[in-house]
Amino acid sequence: MPTYVTTPIYYVNAMPHLGHAYTTIVADVYSRFRRFCGDDVRFQTGTDEHGEKIAEAAAKAGETPRAYVDRIAAAFRETWPHLSIEPDYIIRTTDVDHVKTVQDILQRVYDQDDIYFSEYSGLYCKGCERFLTEKELVEGKCPDHQVEPKSITEQNYFFRMSKYQEWLIDHIKANPDFITPERYRNEVLSFLSEPLEDLCISRPTSRLTWGIPLPFDANFVTYVWFDALINYLTGIGYPDDPNFSLYWGAAEHVIAKDILKPHAIYWPTMLRAMDLEPFQRLHVHGYWNVDATKMSKSLGNVVRPKELVEIYGVDTVRYFVLREMSFGLDASFSGDAILARHNADLANDLGNLFSRSLAMIDKYVEGQVPAREKASLLTPDDRELMSAVSAMVAEYREYMEAFAFHKALQAVWEVIGLLNRYIVANAPWELAKHPRQTERLRTVLAFLAEALWKITLVLGPIMPETAAKMAAALGMGDRFASAVIDDAVIWGHIPAGTVVGKGGQLFPRVEKKEEAAAPAASRPKAKKEATPVQEEGLISFDQFKTMELRVAEIVAAEKVAKSDRLLKLTVKAPEERTIVAGIAQHYSPEALIGQKVVIVANLKPAKLMGIPSQGMVLAAKEQQADGTERLVVTTVAGPVAAGSRVA
Ligand code: MSP
DSSP states (O other), X not given: OEEEEEEEEEETTSOOOHHHHHHHHHHHHHHHHHHHTTOEEEEEEEEEOOSXXXXXXXXXXXXXXXXXXXXXXXXXXXXXXXXXXXXXXXXXXTSHHHHHHHHHHHHHHHHTTOEXXXXXXXXXXXXXXXXXXXXXXXXXXXXXXXXXXXXXXXXXXXXOGGGGHHHHHHHHHHOTTSEESHHHHHHHHHHTTXXXXXXXXXXXXXXXXXXXXXXXXXXEEEOHHHHHHTHHHXXXXXXXXXXXXXXXXXXXXXXXXXXXXXXXXXXXXXXXXXXXXXXXXXXXXXXXXXXXXXXXXXXXOOOOHHXXXXXXOHHHHHHHHHHHSOTTSOEEOOHHHHHHIIIIIIIIIIIIHHHHHHHHHHHHSTTBOOOOOOGGGOOHHHHHHHHHHHHHHHHHHHHHHTTOHHHHHHHHHHHHHHHHHXXXXXXXXXXXXXXXXXXXXXXXXXXXXXXHHHHXXXXXXXXXXXXXHHHHHTTOHHHHTTOOGGGGTSTTOSOTTOBOOOOOOSXXXXXXXXXXXXXXXXXXXXXXXXXXXXXXXXXXXXXXXXXXXXXXXXXXXXXXXXXXSOEEEEEESSSEEEXXXXXXXXXXXXXXXXXXXXXXXXXXXXXXXXXXXXXXXXXXXXXXXTSOEEEEEOBOXXXXXXXXXXX
């Protein structure tokens, strides 16, 4: 099946920041995922190079518009490989074929009388490069750019957008997936409940020359949005190229909410006027904020993706943005949050699981994936693992299709947690001591290898570099590139006898001080082994460091049936886990929800009243006058991300 995935084309008045990177990572991940599902995918990004604000930025930089746009477009182009983003095509609106197609389309729409000449007065925001309605203003200002729009009265050309309003409402109502998530679909429908104005599509050359000349009036250039949206067609060779016939029917645009209106209203009506099918789906995400303000060049609070890659590596950045943002809602960027995700989810949960599993295969079965026991001899643990893995693959597929990337990752991390518990429960190091347990040992290790291979496959679209390393270490390097999602469904995909390598360290830990700007090369190596106690009752710093204390946010709490002492807590640290705590006599479940407490995160899992508990909540014990004890859980004062290390 063909799939055509696009990002917005970015204005070249700013260097790429994490906001641009996010949309492009999402489009890259989705493209890779669709390929993994067997689709024929075309993925396009690019740069938007005409218009008033670009002309102004060039003048400010003391460059000609041409030299200026060449320079910044190159900066965008060279950023993508650092993020493992691999577009099939990068379009520029200054490309000769794009200019020609825009002019052909304008002429055609003009000839059919959908463009007319008239006078207009309105409030123009240069940052948005569009007229805003009074309703869109907040305290008289554009909410995105924090400036008062300029009142402009001008003679210009107009596109009869209003003519297509009813058709657009019907189309959105008949196609629930046309604009997602639903909140944006509702926003557009609410906007369309008022009469739509026609769209001004020209600028007089007396005011702006940096644009595509109107083919029917040399005194005007094309309005930048009318020019820019057409990139989605010119990039696939509209009207004659076979790529256009193949991909247009499968177009999925990814954008943020700032440009919802041009994409959900201007664009489908323009396509309708051209007698073309609308795109299939518009995926709209929220903003990356810093301290509750949108990250943007004009506000000067940007995070550069390349700097993050230097500290954490590319796959941590890709993982972090997908895991941390619920697609559709805003998310906050903080150095502490990415550090916590890197060290907890990646270095600890995934990295340690992988290296210790391969080390055990190396040590106990000479580095070869063993054959597993007959189905009749499998234990309930084995069966639980098999069904958890197949449930995870199904959930992953569903969530990825729906752009719920954070949920897809949660599903994978649940299996990672389960595998860590499977190792503890089956203790291969104990099995290895007893020759009679050899078969059992071999099955446990075969199951570990198999489950890790499934995890490798589903992580491929999200963390391609890490997944390739994992595949190579599992002896499946040659199968990785051509693997499809169905390979993750079949249990027993790794042939017995496959030679595995050493896992190595997938994610070297990053210490907090490095976060500022330490070069990748100076990242610390693995934790050192603990040194023996030197003075009675004292522990060394290295010993202390083996204890992993983390901030955990309690998201759910309930009493454990038949126990008056235990509460079952669901905490985020930052992954979700269950902890059974003996504090029921001191806290009601409701009082705990939302509290950020300190937990021991690397405690061996244990079962309490049949509930697996992963960690321990720290609490102060106070001796009461009547001899009883009062427990007070340790909470943290001040805002801190769940998962932050306590040291
Ligand atoms: N040139 C237009 C788009 C034309 S598409 C036919 C434009 N360019 S832009 O450079 O301003 O890019 C806007 C897009 O960049 C957003 O829609 C989003 O994809 C991304 N982001 C820029 N800042 C962002 C955040 N702070 N947060 C999330 N995404 C952000 O608009």
